[in-house]
Amino acid sequence: MAVNLTEFTTELPQTDDFKSIVLNNTPLIDVRAPVEFEQGAFASSINLPLMNDEERHKVGICYKQHGNAAAVKLGHQLVNEATRTPRVDAWAAFMDQHSDALLYCFRGGMRSKISQQWLKDSGREIVRLKGGYKAFRRYLIDFMESVPQQFQQLDIQPIVLAGRTGSGKTLVIQQLQNTIDLEGLAHHRGSAFGRHATPQPTQINFENNLSMSLIRFLETQAKQLIIEDEGRNIGSVNLSKELFDFLKGGERVVVETPLAERIAITLDEYVIEAQQEYPTLDAWTTFMLAALQRIQKRLGGERYQRVLKQFEDAMQYQIQQASTEYHQAWIETLLVEYYDPMYDYQMQKRQHKVAFSGSMQEVVSFLQELAKS
Incomplete structure (x- = not known):
């Protein structure tokens, strides 16, 4: 069965202005699976996953056994047109309530980029976090480690x-x-x-x-x-x-x-x-x-x-x-x-x-x- 893979727009907007996100308490859409969200997230984020835990698990096994291309193809099979629509609708509904919302996955890669493109295909523009959860988390840890020195200065x-x-x-x-x-x-x-x-x-x-x-x-x-x-x-x-x-x-x-x-x-x-x-x-x-x-x-x-x-x-x-x-x-x-x-x-x-x-x-x-x- 033929699978239609996501075609990406040349440039999809990103930001790594994490300080602004913190100061403005910017609403965030976390498209990671629920199990990832429960392990750690950000206070202003909501979990509206691209894939649920079971789908993510299956894709992960496929990636280990058959590589990236096969995993991407399986992901598109699992999150097909029927399952995709309500997920895109949920992201759009959150954006209707929060016009300044941003979007992220774990590393700011495939999952958030696909989500961003699907929103764009439905007529909605959203910016994703460059480097995703991992980069934002790294920024917060680095800042906390710098506090003694900053306070003294x-x-x-x-x-x-x-x-x-x-x-x-x-x-x-x-x-x-x-x-x-x-x-x-x-x-x-x-x-x-x-x-x-x-x-x-x-x-x-x-x-x-x-x-x-x-x-x-x-x-x-x-x-x-x-x-x-x-x-x-x-x-x-x-x-x-x-x-x-x-x-x-x-x-x-x-x-x-x-x-x-x-x-x-x-x-x-x-x-x-x-x-x-x-x-x-x-x-x-x-x-x-x-x-x-x-x-x-x-x-x-x-x-x-x-x-x-x-x-x-x-x-x-x-x-x-x-x-x-x-x-x-x-x-x-x-x-x-x-x-x-x-x-x-x-x-x-x-x-x-x-x-x-x-x-x-x-x-x-x-x-x-x-x-x-």
């Missing part, structure tokens, strides 16, 4: 927002402009109990999003970058050692919050808000019990049993009285007996210079004034 100071667990560091971050919310990018609250009901990004996507955040931050020309005091690992994702060491080398600004207020903040974030993420109360309870078990050795046998009993009592009270009030007991035990000693040890061990300490509002005011100087 531009005299930008990293400032680390420290404070005991529950002191409201994230609440401070949310009130400031010159920040990057690492926990937000990692989709994790940064502790043994910090996992959300929905998954974290892949390591690749975390790196892509962090690099984009740093690119956008540099454009603000701010002279301080404020980050929360995190470990290098935030749940299942992590910062490179070089970037982590540089960012964590900055001066500390410490949020001092009374224990009662810390308990209230922790209750709101880790109990009330967290429970709303889960489909049932039982699902959240299962997650919490598993998280408690993960720190059992560090808690020690007696303290683990005490916290477990406080948690079980709180759950029984919540079910009976529809109140989260009793959760304050196990929260206080963990804060005072587990997290506070760890924080004190780390602060003594590192001996970082503390530029300022105060209440949440005092810290916000200090950092806002610092940004003006």
